Amino acid sequence: MQAPRQIAAVIRKYLRNELTEAEEATLQQWLDADPARKSYLNSVIEGDGLLDDLRLYHTLWGKDHGDARMVRIHQRIHQGLSQQSVPSKIYRPLKWLPYAAAVLIAVSATAYFFLDDPVVEQQIAVVNAEAIVPGGNRATLTFANGQTIDLSAEQGGIVVGDGVTYLDGTEILDDKQAVRKESLASGVSYLLSLATPKGGIYQVTLPDGTNVWLNAASTLKYPSQFDDKERVVELAGEAYFEVKPTPMSQPFKVVTPGQTVQVLGTHFNISAYPDDPETKTTLVAGKVKVSLAGSRQKSASDSRLRPADYVLRPGEQAINRGAQIQIVDVNTDQYTAWRSGRFSFNGKPFDQIMKEMGRWYNFTVRYEGDIPPDRFLGDAYRTDNLGTVLQFLETSNIRYRVEQASADSYLLIISNGKEATKP
Known part of the structure; x- marks a missing residue:
């Protein structure tokens, strides 16, 4: 079987009357393999479908450039095309076949025949931004054994307790997933992972009652049950936390690449996307301790040295750039607006x-x-x-x-x- 790109190139050369004998044989073999190919090539040479191709051309180039080109090419095609058919053997097309029409015909034929082929020349499609809709409630829940559930877009979040339910109490796991339901209720802790794609957002209520909202393209890993010593979750991306207060003997920790945030009961936002050079921890209310690499850090507002473990006050933000931390005062609404x-x-x-x-x-x-x-x-x-x-x-x-x-x-x-x- 000839590669799609090879055949596309041969068709273009055929329409330009540039075939070599070897290429002519290749095209003949390709046409003989399927009668529909001869019929379609005949129809495009006669002119059928060219207006659709012109509309595609108009779309790709935009209105201003496309209008003028569409008129010119339309005139050239109707002046130049003749009523010729594709016989059982290949003959070269007339030399006056317009170049632009040949390109359009080749694009049309290639798209028609190669939709199911493994290699496709993809055309650039210009999109109206008004047609691109916003994201919504989309996420997946992955269990320790690797099994994944697509969560309902009609729901806004899940609750992790003796089992896993949606916020309205609806069961996520059906009877066919009884093994996982029994495992969650067995008292043994399992690692769970909640992930949102681009254009997705979702909420989770953790086993201790802490609420977490995940922004788009983010992942939160957490146990199905916390132990008595500490509550630890891992974040990649962005999330807003409302941590349920507990005794100081059971701190809540959020681990991201390059830092750990320890919480005693508070509202805060962490942005730790892999493609961002900075991790930003913004405190809305309460108190958090940010632990970073290095023994001592310098404050952004003055030259005083800060310890590597720094306790944020409401309205402050810790910016972690890897080797350094910067503490700044911010308007927290600017960094939590996505939540509303x-x-x-x-x-x-x-x-x-x-x-x-x-x-x-x-x-x-x-x-x-x-x-x-x-x-x-x-x-x-x-x-x-x-x-x-x-x-x-x-x-x-x-x-x-x-x-x-x-x-x-x-x-x-x-x-x-x-x-x-x-x-």
Whole structure:
């Protein structure tokens, strides 16, 4: 079987009257393998389907560029195409077959025949940002034996106790999963993992009554039962914690790469995404102790040396950059706005805003030129579609376009001060 890319190249050369004898034999063999291939190649040479291809071309290039090209190519096709058929043997097409029409026909034929082939030339599809909807309640729960459950999007969270239920008391595990139900209720502690994808958010009530809200693209690992000495969970990504107070003999600890946060009963937010250079611990209420590598650290506000274990006060944030920690005073709402369904832009670098939005709408960013230096004020609602949220860019002459990256993800192309052009 010929590779799809090889056949696509042969078809293009056939339509340009450039086939060698060997390529002619290859194309003939490919056509003889399936009568539908001859029929389809005949239909596109006669002109059927070309208008659909032109509409695709118009979409890929955008309205301004596409309109003019569509008119010109449409005229050339209707001036040049003749009523010719594909016989049982290959003959070269007329030399005046327009080049642009040949390219479009090759694209159409390739897409038609190769949908089920392992290698496909993917076309770039420009997407209307207004059509990209926000994330929602999406998460998976993984048990110690590796089995995973897709949690209901109609529910907002789960409760871990003698078993695992949704917040409204509905059972997560059905009768077919009785073994796992018995294990959770057996008194033996098992490791559980709650994970949200990009565009997902979910809540979990831990065995001690602590509530945790996971932001998008985050994972929380925790035991089905805590022991009497300490309560330890592991976080990758971002989460907001409301820790249930317990005696000092049973502290609550959140472990992230590079640090451990010890809690006695408090509300706080930790952002520890793997693709961020910093881990930020923001204290809303209560008291936490941040333990970092190194014996002594320097405060951001003065030159005094701080111990490696630093106790945060409400309104303070510990920024861990690996070898150093910085303690700053912050407006906590700016770092916890996601919990109330908002993006907070206030004073954040542009690339940080794009990262936060990308995790929610499942897009990655490519910059054409420098990253815009602009800083913004205000909020946006996470319940709005992407196009509505991106309206803030209009105030700074920042242009963008959105392309389809995969079935459920996107590429946002940012251009500072000019229209985002096609690559």
